[in-house]
Each structure stands twice: as structure tokens, then as C-alpha cells.
Amino acid sequence: MSQPLMVSATIPGPSPAMASRWQYLDNVRRHTGPFTDPDMFDTSEAAVAQIEKMKILVIGAGGLGCEILKNLALSGFKQIHVIDMDTIDVSNLNRQFLFRQSDVGKSKAECAAKFVEKRVKGVSITPHNCKIQDKDEDFYMQFTLVICGLDSIEARRWINSTLVDLVDEENQDSLKPLIDGGTEGFKGQSRVIYPTITSCIECQLDMHAPRAAVPLCTLATIPRQPEHCIEWAHIMAWEQEKPFPKLDNDDPEHITWLYKKALARAQEFNIPGVTYSLTQGVVKNIIPAIASTNAIIAASCCNEAFKIATNTNPSLGAQENYMMYSGNDSIYTYTFKHEKKDDCPVCGNLARGLDVDPNLTLQEFIDSLAARPEAQLKKPSIRAQKTLYMQSPESLRLQTAPNLDKKIGDLVSNGDEIGVTDPSLGRVDFKYKLRFTSDFVSKDKLTTNGDAN
Amino acid sequence: MLKIWSMKQKQQQDANADAAAGTRKKKVTAAQLRVQKDLSELALPSTMKTEFPDPDDILNFNLSIEPDEGMYKGGRFHFTFVISQNFPHEAPKVKCTQKIYHPNIDLEGNVCLNILREDWKPVLNLNAIIVGLQFLFLEPNASDPLNKEAAEDLRSNREGFKRNVRSSMGGGTVKNQTFERVLK
Numbered sequence: 194m195s196q197p198l199m200v201s202a203t204i205p206g207p208s209p210a211m212a213s214r215w216q217y218l219d220n221v222r223r224h225t226g227p228f229t230d231p232d233m234f235d236t237s238e239a240a241v242a243q244i245e246k247m248k249i250l251v252i253g254a255g256g257l258g259c260e261i262l263k264n265l266a267l268s269g270f271k272q273i274h275v276i277d278m279d280t281i282d283v284s285n286l287n288r289q290f291l292f293r294q295s296d297v298g299k300s301k302a303e304c305a306a307k308f309v310e311k312r313v314k315g316v317s318i319t320p321h322n323c324k325i326q327d328k329d330e331d332f333y334m335q336f337t338l339v340i341c342g343l344d345s346i347e348a349r350r351w352i353n354s355t356l357v358d359l360v361d362e363e364n365q366d367s368l369k370p371l372i373d374g375g376t377e378g379f380k381g382q383s384r385v386i387y388p389t390i391t392s393c394i395e396c397q398l399d400m401h402a403p404r405a406a407v408p409l410c411t412l413a414t415i416p417r418q419p420e421h422c423i424e425w426a427h428i429m430a431w432e433q434e435k436p437f438p439k440l441d442n443d444d445p446e447h448i449t450w451l452y453k454k455a456l457a458r459a460q461e462f463n464i465p466g467v468t469y470s471l472t473q474g475v476v477k478n479i480i481p482a483i484a485s486t487n488a489i490i491a492a493s494c495c496n497e498a499f500k501i502a503t504n505t506n507p508s509l510g511a512q513e514n515y516m517m518y519s520g521n522d523s524i525y526t527y528t529f530k531h532e533k534k535d536d537c538p539v540c541g542n543l544a545r546g547l548d549v550d551p552n553l554t555l556q557e558f559i560d561s562l563a564a565r566p567e568a569q570l571k572k573p574s575i576r577a578q579k580t581l582y583m584q585s586p587e588s589l590r591l592q593t594a595p596n597l598d599k600k601i602g603d604l605v606s607n608g609d610e611i612g613v614t615d616p617s618l619g620r621v622d623f624k625y626k627l628r629f630t631s632d633f634v635s636k637d638k639l640t641t642n643g644d645a646n
Numbered sequence: 647m648l649k650i651w652s653m654k655q656k657q658q659q660d661a662n663a664d665a666a667a668g669t670r671k672k673k674v675t676a677a678q679l680r681v682q683k684d685l686s687e688l689a690l691p692s693t694m695k696t697e698f699p700d701p702d703d704i705l706n707f708n709l710s711i712e713p714d715e716g717m718y719k720g721g722r723f724h725f726t727f728v729i730s731q732n733f734p735h736e737a738p739k740v741k742c743t744q745k746i747y748h749p750n751i752d753l754e755g756n757v758c759l760n761i762l763r764e765d766w767k768p769v770l771n772l773n774a775i776i777v778g779l780q781f782l783f784l785e786p787n788a789s790d791p792l793n794k795e796a797a798e799d800l801r802s803n804r805e806g807f808k809r810n811v812r813s814s815m816g817g818g819t820v821k822n823q824t825f826e827r828v829l830k
């Protein structure tokens with residue numbers, strides 16, 4: 194990969210023709226069109242100004258994130274937050290166009306925010322240089338909608354379940370539309386999720402092809418490609434020799450060690466093509482990124498965000514909710530409705546409120562579950578954050594059996610969630626959110642520390 | 647935004663769902679719930695046992711296999727299961743904790759089982775993996791070698807391979823490698 198030519202390290206200021214910048218956008222917002230929903234569309238000044246008050250969260254400031262931030266700012270959104278824990282690598286510069294050579298090593302979220310703020314007057318972009326998991330529900334609660342430009346399925350699953358859990362029937366602001374973009378080479382998708390209402394990321398997990406893995410025995414005995422040699426160094430040579438206590442994908446010394454191992458193995462098998470950057474790519478599972486695919490998918494995501502925010506046109510969501518794009522063979526797009534799954538462990542399975550007397554023993558509680566009409570349990574296993582009682586496997590049953598005589602109030606707290614599984618339920622399982630029907634004072638606590646709280 | 651909310655309200659009337667009240671507390675993750683489900687459906691034969699160093703952490707456990715037939719009969723083999731929060735999108739990481747002589751398990755304990763890697767799918771469950779591991783002891787497979795010498799040995803001289811397996815299981819030395827004693 195050759196380095197792109199860096200033209201300038203200074204960020205040009207806003208253009209003088211500021212007033213005209215929003216002209217076409219304003220036309221769309223102030224005039225009804227053939228597709229506007231008369232019940233929802235409002236051309237009043239107050240409604241038009243609404244977009245400026247909405248807080249939008251962008252997750253990821255990489256290839257997609259740079260495009261998304263730029264597009265949102267140019268679509269009239271004024272209060273944008275961006276979260277990304279990564280720092281800028283020199284290899285990002287060919288497509289992550291908000292970054293310059295002098296930014297290498299700095300926070301992606303901070304550099305992207307600074308660049309867009311400078312270019313688009315009046316927009317505020319708040320960077321968060323951390324993991325999405327570092328933020329709590331109150332943080333996510335402040336946004337009107339969330340747009341993801343991520344390359345990790347794990348992070349998508351996390352934000353998805355967080356937004357599903359956020360939904361509170363008493364509070365309509367708790368429902369945050371989630372717009373998710375993803376690309377891989379010439380392919381990509383954009384989708385809109387209304388948490389708890391429409392099919393979620395977890396429902397759609399089968400749309401992600403698992404990473405193509407090569408059998409271990411191929412790596413061990415008959416490598417044929419440079420990637421096989423790198424995987425071998427990564428999985429087997431590292432484990433065997435442990436040159437450092439723990440592999441850090443971002444430590445150049447560690448990648449160099451793997452690169453040298455892989456190169457030696459490639460030479461042994463006469464395989465050309467092992468390079469340092471390929472080693473980094475395989476180890477960090479970097480998927481091939483094409484700038485124009487990112488631009489197309491980010492544009493689609495931001496169009497949906499604009500339509501959801503302004504009601505100017507129908508958006509992806511309630512009916513069709515998934516747009517797949519492929520540029521592999523000329524161009525192809527297909528938009529369809531991905532159905533919500535009743536047995537989805539995240540959204541098909543919202544925790545139901547369950548009243549329980551904390552003075553019951555776990556055994557009595559399990560017996561009472563069997564009588565509930567939706568449950569009809571024969572051999573229920575129950576976990577909260579801790580394992581309360583597992584019927585199987587035998588070792589776990591023996592370890593957890595002493596809990597059966599303990600009181601519910603000693604095992605869990607009011608408001609905790611429990612998961613109930615039972616082989617007789619087939620694919621369905623239950624989550625309950627416990628509501629204690631009376632106060633509970635633990636006898637143990639009274640006798641051990643005399644503190645009744 | 648109102649539009650979505652009216653859909654939500656309609657859905658609620660339709661479903662007549664109980665409202666969950668109170669402050670938000672600790673949640674059960676999708677990965678944990680799925681592992682709980684897989685474990686509660688596990689029907690282990692007497693030749694296999696699980697062990698949970700921390701019963702509250704069901705994402706990390708050990709499995710022992712005591713084959714009652716085949717060349718590895720009489721041994722007790724230990725595996726660790728490490729399951730990530732990305733389960734079932736990602737397969738569990740399974741390793742043999744002993745140094746054993748087996749064509750599909752290398753000296754570091756890596757296991758060559760297709761459903762642990764290239765053929766893993768989220769519809770597969772822990773039971774499928776455990777059955778697969780058991781099968782490796784009943785039918786070691788020379789065509790997917792992870793320990794090349796053992797595979798070659800099995801392919802060229804089955805009787806000799808059997809003798810080497812017995813000797814390795816007793817803690818003996820095979821082809822300059824000393825193995826761990828795994829006999830019960």
C-alpha cells in the first residue's frame with residue numbers, strides 16, 4: 194500500500210457563501226413533497242429548528258465515522274457527539290479524510306471533532322475518547338438517535354442491547370432509533386432499528402458472515418497463503434514461545450515478532466507475500482476498506498437520520514429496514530424487511546416484571562414459576578449475575594443446590610434481572626425483572642454485622 | 647420522532663405486556679443467557695464431567711473426558727472452555743490442558759475440530775462441541791493433522807500408533823517427546 198500524498202496540514206476555514214449552504218436543505222424542510230406524511234410533517238419555524246436541538250451520537254470515527262460526521266454536519270445537525278477509543282494510524286490516512294500526517298498517534302474522536310467544527314460553522318462536536326462500554330445509560334439517554342460506523346460485531350451487539358434495555362414505556366424519549374452502517378470491500382449495508390419495535394442487531398446476527406477461518410491443521414501442516422503463515426505465528430508460535438506475557442495488537446514490537454516468525458515460515462514453504470502491514474492486518478482482523486463504499490453507506494445512513502429527524506420523507510424502519518449494497522459485480526442494491534425474531538435473546542425476550550416475596554426460598558420460588566401460564570416449566574435453571582440454580586450439568590447442580598434453601602432476598606436485590614432456561618421450552622427462554630413485594634431484612638446480615646440496611 | 651412512539655404504543659396494546667417498573671439493575675447478557683441455555687440442555691454421558699472453578703462464571707469451565715472405548719480408553723483428558731461475550735457469534739476457545747499424543751491435538755493443547763473454527767455457526771451449541779471432542783478420542787483422524795508425526799504414525803502403522811498412544815498415556819516418551827501421565 195503506497196502512502197497517499199498529503200497536500201496540506203492546515204484545515205481550510207469555512208467558505209464565505211455560508212447563507213446559501215442550507216438553501217436546498219431548507220427547501221426540502223419547508224415544502225411538502227409527494228412523499229411527505231401529512232400527519233407528521235410540519236413546516237413551521239419551530240419544527241424546522243428542531244433538528245438543531247437534537248443530540249446525535251456517532252459511534253466510531255474511522256472510515257465510516259469520518260464520512261458520517263461530515264454528512265451530519267452538512268445536513269443541518271448541530272449537536273453531535275462522537276465516541277471512539279482508537280488513535281490515528283498512518284495507514285488510516287488514505288480514506289479517513291479528517292486526519293492528517295501530523296495527527297498520527299492522536300485520538301480519532303478528538304481530531305475528527307476538531308476538523309468538522311472548523312469546517313462547518315455553528316456545529317458542535319463533542320469527542321469521547323473511550324470505549325462505548327465506559328458510558329452509562331444516562332449518557333446514552335441524552336441522544337435523539339444513534340448512528341454506528343463500526344467494524345466490530347461485538348460493539349454493535351453491545352450498543353444494540355443497551356438501547357433495547359433503555360426503552361421505558363413511561364418515557365417516549367427513551368426510544369432511540371439506531372442506524373447502523375457497515376462495509377467490507379465493495380459490499381456494505383445500512384439498516385435502521387427501532388429498539389424493541391423492529392428487528393434488532395441480535396435478530397440479524399445471521400446476516401454477518403462469520404470471519405472465514407482456515408482449519409488449524411492447514412495452518413499447522415500445509416500453509417498455502419501468506420495469511421496462513423501469519424495466522425500460524427499468531428495462534429501457535431506465540432502460544433508456544435510466549436515472547437511477551439500478553440499479546441498486544443497495537444504494540445509494534447509484538448507485531449514485529451509475529452512478522453518475523455511468519456516470514457521464516459513462509460520462506461520454509463516458499464510462500465511469497467508476508468509483509469509487516471499484512472501481518473498487522475491479519476492479527477488485528479482489519480477488513481478491507483474502500484473509501485467510496487464507505488462514502489455510499491455513510492451517505493445512506495445520514496439520509497435516513499435526516500428523514501427520521503425531519504419527517505420530510507419516509508425512512509427505512511418500520512417496514513423495510515435493511516439496505517444491502519454490493520459493488521462487487523457492477524452495482525446492486527436490495528432493500529427488504531428483516532423480521533423481528535420472537536426468540537431473539539435481546540429484543541424478543543424483554544424482561545417481564547415479576548412480583549416476588551423476597552422471603553420465599555429459592556425452591557419455593559422455582560415451584561411458583563412452574564405455575565405461571567407462560568412458563569410451564571419442568572426443569573428450570575435460573576441465573577442472575579450469579580448462578581442461582583442450574584439443573585445441569587451435574588457438577589453445577591451440586592454446586593448450586595445449597596442455594597435452594599436460601600431466601601430470594603439473600604440471593605438477589607430488588608430490581609435485578611434473572612434468566613430462566615428450561616429444556617422443555619425449546620428455543621424460548623425468559624427474563625424476569627424481580628420486584629420485591631415486601632421489605633427484606635437478611636437474618637445473616639443482622640447477626641454478622643448488626644446492620645439492618 | 648412521534649411517529650415511532652405511536653407505533654410503540656400500538657405494539658404495547660397488542661402485546662399487553664407487563665410493564666417493568668423500578669430502577670434499572672443488573673442485566674443478563676445475551677451471551678450468558680445462551681450459555682445458560684446450552685448448559686441446561688446438556689446431557690452428558692458418564693464418561694464426561696464438567697467442573698466450574700467459579701459457579702457464578704459460566705463462561706469459563708473445564709471438561710474432562712474418560713473414553714470408555716477406543717485407543718484412548720482408560721485415560722482422563724482435561725479441556726478448558728473460554729467463552730467470550732460475543733458467543734454464539736464466536737466459537738468458544740477450547741484447549742487441552744495436558745501434553746498428549748494425538749494427531750488432532752498439538753503439544754500445546756490446540757485442538758483441530760472443524761466446528762471450533764472454520765465450520766462454527768451460531769446455531770451450533772456447546773453440546774455439539776463436546777460430542778465432537780469425544781469423537782476425537784474414539785476416531786483420531788490422520789487426515790486433519792495438528793501433530794504431524796502422530797498423524798503419520800497413525801496412517802502408516804495403526805498398531806504401532808496404538809502402542810505409542812498407550813505409552814504416552816502412561817507418561818512415557820514417544821519420538822523424543824515425554825508426555826503427561828493421563829491414566830485414571
Ligand SMILES: [Zn+2]
Nearest residue numbers: 393396537540
Ligand atoms: Zn432482536
